[in-house]
Amino acid sequence: MQLYPTRPAAHLAIAAVAVTAVGVLASSPAIVGWGGAVIVAVAIARAVTLVSVARIRAAGFEMLWSQSRRVVRTLRGGEIEIEAEVRNRDTLAARYVKLRALSSPNLRVTLEPAAGEVDAGGRLRVKVRVGTPRVGQHGVYGLALEVRGAPGMFEVPLTFANPYGIEVAPRPLSAYLHAGRGGPSLLMAPSGRAGRLRGDGTSLREIREHQPGDPFRRIAWRATARRGKLLVREFEREERDVVWVVLDVSVELWAGPVGRAPLDFLIDEAAAIVARHLGRGDRVGLAVYANTVRLTIQPDSGLAQGQKVLHALLTAAATLDESRSDLDELDVAVRVIEHLRPLDDRGLADVRRGDLDKLAQRADAMRHRAPFRVKAPEGRTERDATLRRYLACFGIDSPPKSTSDKAATGEALLSILSAIAKVKPRPSLVHVLGGAPDGPVTEKLGHVIGRLRRAGSIVSWALPYYEPALTPPWTSRDGADDEDDVRPPDVVALDAGAPRVADAVRFRAVVAQRKAEATLSKLGVRVGHVRPGKRSLGEEVEAAPAAPPPEHAAAPEQA
Incomplete structure (x- = not known):
């Protein structure tokens, strides 16, 4: 059985050991006796907790989810409420002084009631409110129960027999959160702009004279009989935009509070671009990169494509890979x-x-x-x-590693854009969301972007938004939690200097952003910023004047 001391218990034990050591050095039996008594008291409290929890477990004290489903899907920035049942099969009432959720750090979980008593043979319903500030697959996988046998001294984690998963999706892709049934969705009906091209379509464009190589099936026999010469039907087809969304999920973009890191907003922006173009009937592809190319989804349209992109955004930015995780x-x-x-x-x-x-x-x-x-x-x-x-x-997260892979990130981006420039049909729009590369890769990137622009593609670039991550509060603390109020002096001193550090980091970020804007502008890229609540970069690109025709396109300058 695993028992964990609370922070007051740990501080009390450390103080007792220190007092005992001082007493030994000072050769003072009274001080040694006082310190030893405190140590014995902590040991007795631990033994009492062991006995109490052993009785509870032996009697069948358990916690179960009220719902039968194991996964719930919701949107980022929302809150859901689920219920758990605490059952006591003992002949005595069970008391607990604190109930804490064991869950992913990317969720904000509160319990009600946080303390209480379960009658003998009774059940207690616990409301679990879960805030969802970050996109991904997260888990609520247990509770930490603090029994009254040793008040405030030890807590015992009891894990749910049926872990609960929470999938948090970007809000713009809410239409793709649940699969449609009963036929095609009206939301996905073709709409918006489309260019008309000659080809195998259903709309008649014209009737013209037969030319060598025209298929036999296109001959208009009635018109041929009237005119006395061989005529064929020419049809036209609609070709909608082919859009690529290229997303940078480098680990350094997770820096900042949960829900306010630069990558949180980049994922929202990518989802908004995808949802808007899929809603118009355009073909949308997704490429995700970091130190390597993490995944590529070829352009397509429809509900199934939206769900593919949604699943990719849920999982591609995770940090459990050995090359992205801070855990060995x-x-x-x-x-x-x-x-x-x-x-x-x-x-x-x-x-x-x-x-x-x-x-x-x-x-x-x-x-x-x-x-x-x-x-x-x-x-x-x-x-x-x-x-x-x-x-x-099980939705158990890993902290991202603290070192940057910017050089490898630039090479991965170059590989993606080179592949996009070669694929057919050519893309109409290429949206890159991420940091600007630097170093030798910039020159190669300029050539690839120039190739895309000469082919008629519009390339836009959304730079990360760092301001929310540098704005207090940097940590969320519950003032009702006694343990959170016990804070070491070095942490208090760090909090006092945090605004100055944030100002310095903000200044460096602004300088780096301006340098990146200048570099990308020289490459012929339309540069924007991801800002929550503002019009997305994709809408700004569509509202802007069209790109110059290929013969007049400016050659990219080398950075």
Whole structure:
């Protein structure tokens, strides 16, 4: 059974050890006795907690979700409410002084009631309110219950037998959150602008004289009989825009508070562009890159394409891959053990410490109980990938790594744009959302963008928006939580200097943005910024004058 000391308990134990050490150095039996008494009191409190929790577990104290479904889908920036049942099968009432959700740090979870009592043989309904500030697949996978046997000293995590998954989608793609039934959606009916081209269509363009190579099936026999010469029917077809959305999901773009990081707004902007063009009947493709090309979805239209793009935006920015995660294999194994032990029938008692191969096998066998089905993330070894996949399936997040891969990011972007420039049909619009590259790759990028512009494509670039990430508050704290009020002096001092640090970072960001704008403008790119609540860059591009014809297009300048 795992017991974790609360912060006051840890501080009390440290103080007792320090007092005892001082007493030994000062050769003072009174001080040593006082410190030893406090240590004994903490040990007794731990023993009381063990007995209390052992009785609760033996009696069948459990927590279950009220709903049968395992995954709920919602939109970013919203709040949902789900219910859990706390059941007590003991003959005595069970009291708890605090109930805390164990969930993804990308969710904001509150419980009501946070403290209470479950009658003997009774049930207590707990309302779980979940705020959804970040796009992705996240999990609510347990509760931490603090029993009254040792008030405020120890807490015992009890994990739900049926973990709950929450898929958070970008708000602009709400129409694609649930699959349509009963026929094609009116939302996806073709509309908007379309260019008319000769080809195999259904609309008659003209009747003209037969030319060598015209198919036999196009001969207009009645018109031929009237005119006395061979005539053919010429049809026309509609060709709508082919739009590419190229999204940068580099780990450094996750810097900032949850829901206000630059990548949060870039994903919203990408979703808005995709939703608008799919709603018009255009063909939309998506390419996602970071230190490598993470995925590519070829241009298509319709509801199925919207759902493909939605799933890609839910998963492509995750940081569980070994090259994007701040966790090594041992760190991942620790998280797997903490989550898997309460779910395993034997509590992992037969898995020896350090036996990661057996742990990976046990974790892989437990994936059928997970709310999500995902492919294995990138790992250093197959075992590492298996452990990371377990975390992904249960919606357990990994912090992004702190080092930047900007050089590799530029090469990945160059690879994507080069492929787009070669593919047919040619793109009408190319929207790039991400940071501007620098270094030697800029010159190569200029040649590729020039090739796109000469082919008649409009290239736009939305730079990240850093201001919300540099605006206080940088952390969300609940003042009702006693533990959060106990803060070390170095953290308090850091908070006092945080505004100055934010101002310095903001100044550097502004300088870097202006430099990026100048570089991209020289390449013939229409530059904009992602700003929440403003008109998206895609709408600005459509409202702007059309690009010059290919023969008059300016050659890209080298940066």
